[in-house]
Amino acid sequence: MAIQFTKMSGSGNDFIIIDNRVPVLDDDKKRDFVRRVCDRKMSIGADGVIFVENSERADIKWDFYNEDGSSAEMCGNGGRCVARYAVEKNIAPTKLTLETIAGIIGAEVNEAIVKVKLTAPED
Secondary structure: OOOOOEEEEEOOEEEEEEEOOOOOOOHHHHHHHHHHHHOOOOOOOOOEEEEEEOOOOOOEEEEEEEOOOOEOOOOHHHHHHHHHHHHHOOOOOOEEEEEEOOEEEEEEEEOOEEEEEOOOOOO
16 A cells, blocks of 8 residues: 655654544554565654644644654644644645644744744643
8 A cells, every 4th residue: 555655854853744634544554664664674664654644622632653663742843843744735724733642833934934833741
């Protein structure tokens, strides 16, 4: 099965971004898929995979996985990349909200500058 993706880099981290608003990969297959495609010796290679999904609470929802297949609440550089992706693909406006496991975060894309307002850290 062919899955279209975009590879983006932000401040030294690189991510594979997949539009999963119309599901191309079931949730139970994501972890194994992420481990395989993030392997730099045998595949595309990346620090993580971000699945862009529909949200009822924000402009988009993201489902983020680290290269080992573990789910992550948040990644600042990943947030910046997915915000730019959503704007470039006309999925979201230049001032947008992202639904993450950590909560709703705001982002703004202004030409070459992408800002993300992160949630407060927890102990």
